[in-house]
Amino acid sequence: GAVVSQHPSWVICKSGTSVKIECRSLDFQATTMFWYRQFPKQSLMLMATSNEGSKATYEQGVEKDKFLINHASLTLSTLTVTSAHPEDSSFYICSARRTESTDTQYFGPGTRLTVL
């Protein structure tokens, strides 16, 4: 199998607070993990690429100081949305690519973030 979990599945927070989302590959090691954001009825947009033990690579327009990514182990990456605002409300989805694989990404179930 290739199972990826995310926690929490949904979160509601007040504006100005920080929220941490965890992404875990449960039955395989993932050198690379990806973080995507999806707005209603839109496609997934890549936010950043996270490699174990090194700094994440952020896509253009994604603030690295606002979306902190840590990939501390081969099975865990975290995304922290700092000082969240209502416009950060979205569906955040992570994916993991097997260490030994060339290309296949396996996705987590997503985290629904609502900022009040």
Next chain:
Amino acid sequence: LAKTTQPISMDSYEGQEVNITCSHNNIATNDYITWYQQFPSQGPRFIIQGYKTKVTNEVASLFIPADRKSSTLSLPRVSLSDTAVYYCLVRGSGTYKYIFGTGTRLKVLA
């Protein structure tokens, strides 16, 4: 810059074959093309992946022409539970960046 295009939506009846095409110019020459299925409020689920020609698994087939500027996902005999959004995923030429297609909303009717 790589760009992908898919039909916005498609309707089909149960039992029919459905073909969804993704146009993708300027993609990496040595990377796979991958298709995913997504239900509302869920993460994308892997369907099939290919590099060129034809690939078939237990749920779908994938056709990729020699120029790799498009790919076609074929779902044989769809059922109501296949109603979902289908995405192609490619990587742009000369970049590590993965790009999702615009997505095709498939509605299967009884």
